[in-house]
Amino acid sequence: MSGHAASGGSRNNNNPIRRWAVACWLLACAWPALPALADEAERVAVADPYLELHTGPGRGYPIFYIAERGESVEILERRTDWFKVRTAHGKEGWAPRLQMEKTLTEVGARKTFRDVLFDDYLRRRLEFGFSVGQFERDPILTTYVGYRLHDHFLVELAVAESTGDFSSTSLIYAALVSQPFPDWRWSPFLALGAGRFENRPKSTLVNANEVEADMGNMAIGVRYYITRQFFVRADFKDHVALIDHDRTNAFQEWSLGIAFFF
């Protein structure tokens, strides 16, 4: 069973060697207590008549063991909607979330596993995704990372690349997204962003210049929540590149994307 070393060393101690020495000494003292610390994995008791354990995290993998009601299992890790558990007899297998939700945390507790799992979902503030779309007449691929500041606001950092017949365009921008109705399944949003725009014409063209400019954009779109974990989004963006003080170029983009919380 994996154990976690007791943290040692005082924060006031500036000497690294002294810190290590204190850490080792504390670890030596704490050694007898380690088996207790090592047992950090969550234990739940099976409440249904049985809990089926599969060989892998998916419904396509066969069931090789059944844990009985009352048996307590330790939760080792999660992958997608499946949990790797270990029974008291040492059997390790994967159980689906729906079956796990019916187990009880701690013997005799009234709170089910489902409640604590739901809290976990609500905590997710980081999201990332990909979008593909049309930038003027060329395909565009955008990757972004988003952080939820507030129920109605997110900040996003996006990198996009579009390559067409005549040139390639790169965009990097940060945007503030306003989501007035985050609870709706079809949730609209409005975003305002700024960043850099770079256009590299294909080398086979004559008299073609590379353009690098500041850029601002405005987006309007909608998110559709497929599950609590991921959603698809569609948006329309208007990018304005500030080429120089008296010239701007506007580009339109339509994109469809998929994004996840984690």
Next chain:
Amino acid sequence: MLPAVVGAQTPAPVIEPEIDRREIIVPRIDATDLEIGVFAGILSIEDFGAEASYGARIGYHVTEDFFVEATYGTSTISDQSFFDRGIPIFTQRELDLTYYHAAVGYNLFPGEVFIGKNRALTSAVYVIAGLGNVSFADVDHTAYNFGFGIRVLPFDWLSLRLEARDHIFESDLLGKQEFKHNFEMTFGLGAYF
């Protein structure tokens, strides 16, 4: 008249339960949805030749059926056969080629593979499609790709993948602008975090 209440009995003392607030510690369960891997294989560029390719990828398993992946790979492209016929295409014989793409994959046939009589490993046959970019000779091309593969997990944290993919991009290197199909076969190793 209400009888005088003499020696009124005080009501039985109500039991004041002292409820200790129990600390609910939200379990910290490690999620191992992220897969980071490396791969090596052979990439064949239409009209040119087949060269070794290798790269790295990072994937996220969204559900047991779907996963997304970002890949970065590198290979070379050589116009040796054109040069030998007296019509060189590039300024050098061998050029670097890089590609990157984002892809969505679907685990079509999850199951097990059986090695010998005693070992069964979980596996999945999957299909994958993506969009990205292929770059060589200072030219970028938007590339689409699709393919299929088999993933085998000898341990829960390790994945072995054998994959075949077709990278499609438009190129006018040989005069005519047309879609080129470039097949790639790779073998990859990945770890789940």
